[in-house]
Amino acid sequence: MTRLLSQDQVQNYERDGFVCPIHVLEPGEVSALRGELQAWEQARGAAIDFPEKSKSYLLFNWADQLVHHPKILDAVQDLIGPDILVYHSTLFLKEAHTPAYVRWHQDSTYFYLSPHQHVTAWVALSDATELAGCMRALPGSHRLGAFAHDDKPEPMNMIRRGQGISERFDQETGTAMPVLAGQMSLHHTDLVHASGANDSDDRRIGYAISYVPAHVRPTGHVRPSALCVRGRDHGHFVPEKRLETPLSEQAFAQHGQALALFRSLQDSGFSVTPTQEAP
8 A cells, every 4th residue: 555646646657757746745834944945045145056955955954854754755655665765855946037957867877876766756845837947757768778968067057067868859848747836746767857947937946855765776986875764774875864953063064075975976987896786
């Protein structure tokens, strides 16, 4: 028996590589979490950016609450089982009427994990409609294998290194995945997806949380870190500790160490040994 998703939703995920929308946050929760983020931005005088937008759950209460949210974890458990780690997260923020975008890509290409069973929960703190540049996906593409990717860093590309599929798709390709504030989508690590400009009057705020079943292993030259959020840690990653005091010296230290490992893994590339399962 599933915990949150219906059997139809589980089957849709298996068939299409994604499922949405899924209701997980009440309006009061959305308001409080978005308010915390924006209060911090106002205090610093600038919108959130790197490095704080990556692995934000190691710094901020709003992000810690999201990665541990029972409804989010229940839905994720329905797809990958009860032993769950957070491997990475990114806050995707598109200001109103800006051309920020994400190229077509597969997450698995630069996450260096095996087997390919990680699922991303994209949690909306504002409406991510088609007008606002919601995600688009190619249904069933998670079953087509790996596409060739390259790096094309550009100012408005929201993926820092500009990773994307070398083959060209236009932004109208695929199926839109709109979600309203308080809803989320779930997508498979091999799903081909992208997003376009925000032409709406509000910021498009989405927190992408990469969850992996604890039996998944890193396959690169660097052993990255991860946070156990439900069940048992199987010991394949450097363990992260749950945030105690937001924005404290200890929080920034752990955040810096975790990001350094992740960036080092990105820079070192991918290697599969005979004892590991190839993607």
